[in-house]
Amino acid sequence: MTSSNDKGAQQASGRPSRGAIKAVRGTRDLLPDETPLWNRVEAVARAVFARYGFGEIRTPVFEATELFARGVGEETDIVSKEMFTWEDRARAASEKAQSLTLRPESTAGVVRAYIEHKMGETGALQKLYYIGPQFRRERPQRGRYRQFWQIGAEVIGPTSSGAESPVRDAEVLEMLSTLLDELGVRGWRLELNSVGNAEDRALYNMALREALAPVKDKLCPDNQRRAETNPLRVLDSKDEQDQEIINGLPKIADYLSEESREHFAQVRAALDACGVDYHVNPRLVRGLDYYTRTTFEFTVQTGLGTQNALLGGGRYDGLSEMLGGPKAPGIGFAIGEDRLILVLQEQAKQDAEAAGAAPGEPKLDGYVAPLGAAQNAPALALARALRREGLSVEVGDGAFKLRKSFDIADKVARAIVLLGEDEVASGVMTVKMFATGEQVKVPRAELGGRLRAR
Numbered sequence: 132m133t134s135s136n137d138k139g140a141q142q143a144s145g146r147p148s149r150g151a152i153k154a155v156r157g158t159r160d161l162l163p164d165e166t167p168l169w170n171r172v173e174a175v176a177r178a179v180f181a182r183y184g185f186g187e188i189r190t191p192v193f194e195a196t197e198l199f200a201r202g203v204g205e206e207t208d209i210v211s212k213e214m215f216t217w218e219d220r221a222r223a224a225s226e227k228a229q230s231l232t233l234r235p236e237s238t239a240g241v242v243r244a245y246i247e248h249k250m251g252e253t254g255a256l257q258k259l260y261y262i263g264p265q266f267r268r269e270r271p272q273r274g275r276y277r278q279f280w281q282i283g284a285e286v287i288g289p290t291s292s293g294a295e296s297p298v299r300d301a302e303v304l305e306m307l308s309t310l311l312d313e314l315g316v317r318g319w320r321l322e323l324n325s326v327g328n329a330e331d332r333a334l335y336n337m338a339l340r341e342a343l344a345p346v347k348d349k350l351c352p353d354n355q356r357r358a359e360t361n362p363l364r365v366l367d368s369k370d371e372q373d374q375e376i377i378n379g380l381p382k383i384a385d386y387l388s389e390e391s392r393e394h395f396a397q398v399r400a401a402l403d404a405c406g407v408d409y410h411v412n413p414r415l416v417r418g419l420d421y422y423t424r425t426t427f428e429f430t431v432q433t434g435l436g437t438q439n440a441l442l443g444g445g446r447y448d449g450l451s452e453m454l455g456g457p458k459a460p461g462i463g464f465a466i467g468e469d470r471l472i473l474v475l476q477e478q479a480k481q482d483a484e485a486a487g488a489a490p491g492e493p494k495l496d497g498y499v500a501p502l503g504a505a506q507n508a509p510a511l512a513l514a515r516a517l518r519r520e521g522l523s524v525e526v527g528d529g530a531f532k533l534r535k536s537f538d539i540a541d542k543v544a545r546a547i548v549l550l551g552e553d554e555v556a557s558g559v560m561t562v563k564m565f566a567t568g569e570q571v572k573v574p575r576a577e578l579g580g581r582l583r584a585r
């Protein structure tokens with residue numbers, strides 16, 4: 132086979148040889164040594180979501196730019212500087228040119244789908260989950276990528292479905308604690324806050340602007356800009372020198388209406404009843420404009436360094452209306468799957484170090500080694516039959532020396548099945564189990580059972 136980056140092919144084509152093409156900055160390949168963990172995480176998430184009555188939704192990876200401008204907010208970092216946006220040309224007279232964007236998050240798309248498919252008209256609460264890639268042009272670092280994955284869920288419906296109830300907030304948070312526990316994530320911490328309803332936020336914004344006006348010149352340029360455009364975002368800032376000023380700013384808790392205060396109290400009471408630990412963090416306002424009332428983040432200390440937010444979410448009671456839909460209060464979250472995997476890998480490494488062993492690689496049930504070219508075809512037929520019996524099997528090559536077959540088999544499988552002329556003729560195989568070093572003759576009919584035995 133000749134590949135396009137084959138040297139010979141390039142010379143033959145007369146084109147100068149150029150450097151190998153690499154994955155784009157901020158994107159990465161997940162190779163087979165990592166994907167089993169990704170698949171396990173997704174399988175556990177799907178199983179937990181199913182137990183809580185969630186169904187899967189798959190929305191497009193790109194949407195009209197306006198969806199994010201309206202939903203996430205023009206003044207947010209995501210919309211103002213991180214989106215991958217392009218002008219899509221019309222290809223036919225029946226089409227219009229339009230601005231499209233690779234989704235930077237999925238809540239806006241899910242709520243668009245909720246409106247578009249009139250899901251609210253059933254009157255029932257909708258519980259939807261998704262797993263998929265998101266795109267943001269951020270400065271790449273460990274735990275921060277330009278294509279990253281999120282596992283998220285949304286609970287949304289008309290007010291009559293109970294979508295606004297604090298029970299829903301507590302249930303989502305309690306589910307997340309169950310999910311993280313089932314995945315084996317240790318040392319997670321739930322930070323919780325309420326940013327109030329739209330009116331509370333407007334009042335608080337005014338108070339923030341007033342408090343920021345006399346000290347604005349002392350802030351870093353980014354925070355000076357935020358103080359003008361979106362003062363709430365100043366609270367999110369990690370800028371070291373600005374912390375003293377930020378800590379002295381008014382607290383949202385003092386601007387909550389009686390109703391918002393009561394809602395938050397009920398969320399906390401339900402969490403207490405479930406025995407889920409949380410910490411109220413008055414500075415947790417989160418980056419997106421659509422949040423109202425409950426906001427939250429789960430953080431972990433291991434494996435993530437400064438990017439220690441594993442997941443975030445909150446309530447968005449006005450989002451559907453912002454997108455031109457009916458009133459549909461909702462609450463949701465998005466887990467950073469890349470970060471979750473980093474944490475699990477780091478914790479597995481710590482466990483292995485504590486136990487004094489390398490994390491074990493899963494091995495195949497058997498490796499079928501043909502002893503000569505004439506046994507290649509029978510070896511493939513035997514491997515096919517064993518695989519159909521449900522065994523995981525690799526098949527070698529009759530051109531390999533016996534030593535080489537043993538070396539490969541020992542790395543990938545728990546047993547080697549030798550297939551020479553005699554074995555093919557008699558139907559009795561020679562099998563060596565690597566764990567014990569035991570070598571035995573096994574009739575074909577018993578081979579599956581023998582390889583399966585641990």
Ligand code: AMP
Nearest residue numbers: 274275276279440441442443465467470
């Ligand atoms: P957000 O949609 O900004 O609320 O983010 C929710 C979660 O997604 C965060 O807590 C992170 O775990 C993850 N996340 C956000 N941005 C990135 C990124 N650029 N790379 C990797 N994970 C991210």
